[in-house]
Amino acid sequence: MTVAPPAPAPARRHRPPDPRAHLSHRLAERGIDRTLWLLLPGVVFLVALFIYPLAYGLGLSFQPLKSTDPLYNYKQFFTDHLQRDTIGTTLRISLPAALVNVIASVPIAYRMRGRMRGKRFITTMLVIPITLGTVLTADGMLKFFDPAGGWFNKTLFASHIRTPDQPVLLINNYWGVVISLIISGFPFAFLLILSYLSGIDPSLDAAASTLGASPRRRFWQITFPLLAPGLAITFCLTFVLAFSVFPSAYLVGNPTSTTRVISIAAYEARSVETNDSKASTIALIMAVIELLVISVVLFGRGRLYRGSTGGKG
Amino acid sequence: MSEELAAVEETARRRGSRPIVWLAWFLLAFFFVNLAGIVFSAVVDSFGDNWFGNWLPQVWTTHYWSDAWHAYDLGQVLQVTLIVSVAVVIVSVLVGVPASYALARRNFPFKHAIMLVFLLPVMVPPIAYGIPLATAMYKFNTITHVQIANSMFGVILANLVPAIPFVVLTMTPFIEQIDPKVESAARMCGASTRKIFTRILLPLLVPGVLAASILVLVRTVGMFELTYLTAGTDSETLVVKLFDSISGAGIRAPQQSDAMAVLYMGMMLVLLVIALRFVNPTQLVTRVAEERDA
Numbered sequence: 001m002t003v004a005p006p007a008p009a010p011a012r013r014h015r016p017p018d019p020r021a022h023l024s025h026r027l028a029e030r031g032i033d034r035t036l037w038l039l040l041p042g043v044v045f046l047v048a049l050f051i052y053p054l055a056y057g058l059g060l061s062f063q064p065l066k067s068t069d070p071l072y073n074y075k076q077f078f079t080d081h082l083q084r085d086t087i088g089t090t091l092r093i094s095l096p097a098a099l100v101n102v103i104a105s106v107p108i109a110y111r112m113r114g115r116m117r118g119k120r121f122i123t124t125m126l127v128i129p130i131t132l133g134t135v136l137t138a139d140g141m142l143k144f145f146d147p148a149g150g151w152f153n154k155t156l157f158a159s160h161i162r163t164p165d166q167p168v169l170l171i172n173n174y175w176g177v178v179i180s181l182i183i184s185g186f187p188f189a190f191l192l193i194l195s196y197l198s199g200i201d202p203s204l205d206a207a208a209s210t211l212g213a214s215p216r217r218r219f220w221q222i223t224f225p226l227l228a229p230g231l232a233i234t235f236c237l238t239f240v241l242a243f244s245v246f247p248s249a250y251l252v253g254n255p256t257s258t259t260r261v262i263s264i265a266a267y268e269a270r271s272v273e274t275n276d277s278k279a280s281t282i283a284l285i286m287a288v289i290e291l292l293v294i295s296v297v298l299f300g301r302g303r304l305y306r307g308s309t310g311g312k313g
Numbered sequence: 314m315s316e317e318l319a320a321v322e323e324t325a326r327r328r329g330s331r332p333i334v335w336l337a338w339f340l341l342a343f344f345f346v347n348l349a350g351i352v353f354s355a356v357v358d359s360f361g362d363n364w365f366g367n368w369l370p371q372v373w374t375t376h377y378w379s380d381a382w383h384a385y386d387l388g389q390v391l392q393v394t395l396i397v398s399v400a401v402v403i404v405s406v407l408v409g410v411p412a413s414y415a416l417a418r419r420n421f422p423f424k425h426a427i428m429l430v431f432l433l434p435v436m437v438p439p440i441a442y443g444i445p446l447a448t449a450m451y452k453f454n455t456i457t458h459v460q461i462a463n464s465m466f467g468v469i470l471a472n473l474v475p476a477i478p479f480v481v482l483t484m485t486p487f488i489e490q491i492d493p494k495v496e497s498a499a500r501m502c503g504a505s506t507r508k509i510f511t512r513i514l515l516p517l518l519v520p521g522v523l524a525a526s527i528l529v530l531v532r533t534v535g536m537f538e539l540t541y542l543t544a545g546t547d548s549e550t551l552v553v554k555l556f557d558s559i560s561g562a563g564i565r566a567p568q569q570s571d572a573m574a575v576l577y578m579g580m581m582l583v584l585l586v587i588a589l590r591f592v593n594p595t596q597l598v599t600r601v602a603e604e605r606d607a
Contacts, residue, residue: 031421035414039427042412042477046430049474050442056452057445107337122341124589129348131581133535135556139574140351142559142567143358151350154368183348236436244438247537251559263440263538276448287441294436 054287057280064277073281083282086262087289093174093249093261094242095293097181101189101238102231109190110219113197123194126187137183138251145170145179176252177259181245185238192237196230197223225304232301236294243290262286352578359571377568384569385554387576394550394580397465397540398533401472402526408473409480410522414514416481417488431478439475439538446471447542463545471539476529483528487521520591527588534584551577 027033064072077083112119129137145152147167156162170176200223208218246263253259266286270279359377361370381387416428434442450462450471461467495517499509534552541553549557555577558570 031419031424033419035419036421038411038415041408042481043427043430045408045473045477046434049446049470050434051430053446053449054442056449060445060448104340107333108341111334111337125345127585127589128352128582131531131535131585132352132578133537133552133581135537135552135559136355136574136577136581137351139555139559139570140355143354143571144347144351149367151354151368152347183344183351186344240436240438244440244538246440247556251556263438266440266444270444270448279444280448283441283444287437290438290441291436 054284057284060277061281061284065275073278074285076278077281077285082260083265086260086265087285089259090243090245090261090263090286090289091293093177093181093245093259094239097178097185097242098189098235098239100178100182101185101242102193102235104186105190105193105234106227106231109193109197110223112194113200114202123191126190128187129183130187130191132184134180134184134245134248135251137180138248141176141180141183141252142171145176147171171252173254174258177245177249177261180248180252181242185241188241189234189238192234193227193230196227196234199230200226228304229301232297232304236297239293239297240290243286243293262289355571355574355578359568359575362568377566378572380566381558381569381572384565385558385573387551387554387573389547390549390551390554391580393465393468393548394534397468397472397548397550398530400469401476401533402529404469405473405476405480405529406522406526409477409525410484410518412477413481413484414488417485418493431481434474434478435482439536440542442474443471443539443542446474446539450543462543463548465548467543468540468548468550471543472533472536474539475536476533479529479532480525483525484521487525488518491517524588524592527584527591531581531584531588534581551580 024033061073062070064070064076066072069075112122144150145168147153147169148164152170153162153167156168157164162168170179204222204226205218208222213221244263245261246267249255249259249261249264253261255264262282263286266279266282269275269282273279357370360373360375362372362374362377412431416424416431447462450467453459453461454463461470491514495513496509499513504512534550536550537552537556540550541556544550544553551573555570555573558565558573559567
């Protein structure tokens with residue numbers, strides 16, 4: 001991704017002598033004029049703080065600390081099962097969490113797509129977990145799901161669903177991380193899908209209803225095809241959130257085994273082993289895997305119908 | 314949406330009440346009950362003592378609050394959080410809004426490539442670019458002896474990486490919906506570029522800019538990974554301190570991290586109340602452009 005700023009050099013000669021006037025005129029016809037200078041600060045910032053560090057990290061990943069083989073870090077990552085397995089662990093946590101978030105959101109958002117009493121209240125309540133973030137959610141979960149004294153298990157004991165010697169364990173394991181990802185990811189997915197749904201023209205549904213289509217058929221044949229591209233985007237965005245899970249995997253998970261996700265491996269390589277080269281390698285592998293999953297989903301989306309009513313955003 | 318259509322939809326929906334619908338409502342209610350439990354567990358715990366085995370603490374106290382305040386020097390932490398997030402908001406708006414204007418108004422070669430540059434930081438996990446970024450910053454420290462990493466300046470720079478694309482991605486659709494004819498008309502009437510900007514564009518942009526800034530503010534206060542990777546001990550924001558105190562459990566009373574968590578929660582809720590005055594809840598995750606019909 002070596003992106004040059006869009007030919008600002010010619011645009012600079014905006015008030016030149018006669019022969020050049022033709023050039024700037026011709027460029028303006030193709031959309032290159034002084035307005036593009038407005039892009040420069042943003043592009044400079046991102047090239048310096050995003051593209052350059054990634055390139056630097058890529059270079060660093062080929063300069064291992066302990067070997068002269070440039071591919072040493074990559075070989076080691078894929079042969080050491082402690083490292084390699086973090087990919088599977090991350091996907092085992094993030095894919096189900098993202099799927100649950102999207103699938104649970106659809107029926108609820110579908111019910112709330114039109115005008116409804118209390119809609120603004122419910123949406124406001126749902127924004128709260130998004131703003132609280134994973135660190136705070138983790139702190140609350142540690143108290144609430146505490147196997148001995150947390151309110152969740154106390155309720156189960158009091159209602160005789162479980163006995164105190166068999167509490168439901170929802171923290172410091174796989175489920176803790178998935179729950180934390182659902183708490184912050186479900187509202188996010190829900191609000192996105194609600195906005196896509198409200199972008200679908202309701203007269204289409206009404207027309208189908210007039211022609212005698214049952215509610216189920218209207219959903220599957222009218223709304224769902226129009227919503228599908230939006231669902232793909234929503235899945236991607238919740239997946240990004242779930243894939244980069246770091247604080248919750250550390251705090252409410254079991255960061256040494258079942259929730260040793262790839263971000264923990266990268267972080268440990270950096271802070272515990274102080275091996276920047278290895279840490280950069282893992283970080284880049286992480287980015288590549290995530291972008292692979294997203295491009296698979298978006299490739300699928302490209303094959304879906306994208307009409308003018310296919311949602312907005 | 315017309316009233317009639319809404320009415321038709323409403324009756325159709327009432328007729329369509331099925332078990333699955335009740336299941337959906339039940340799941341939503343279950344979600345909220347647990348969420349409330351999680352939030353109030355932390356709140357009650359921060360004020361309570363000696364409640365092992367009981368539903369509520371036996372002793373109510375505020376001394377964990379004062380302990381946490383002194384132990385983590387929260388006054389200074391709040392100050393850092395404020396400075397970092399306000400700086401990120403100002404810079405990202407100053408840099409992002411002009412870029413979104415260019416992207417909204419012009420078609421030019423390599424536009425897709427530029428869009429990709431603005432889209433990637435939103436798509437790539439913060440840890441994945443944060444680690445190389447922090448490494449590059451520390452390298453810069455050792456070469457030039459200028460403190461970038463380990464300082465507030467570095468934290469601000471790192472937080473700009475997701476903030477600028479966020480402003481661009483939310484403001485571009487907002488500017489697209491402002492009719493360019495307004496600008497052309499002003500120019501026809503003889504307005505200079507500067508006048509068009511101050512008299513025409515700026516007033517129209519204010520609602521969008523306000524919405525984008527409050528969203529960036531919320532995100533920056535909540536951004537954990539990038540701040541964690543680039544901050545030194547005296548440039549940590551509240552959320553990083555909170556993580557430190559939870560992960561270092563056993564060293565200090567867990568109630569102290571609860572007090573900090575409640576403080577953080579209060580701060581976020583104040584921001585949220587302010588945010589919801591300017592944007593509606595769906596916009597917090599989607600886009601800034603106001604929908605007339607919603």
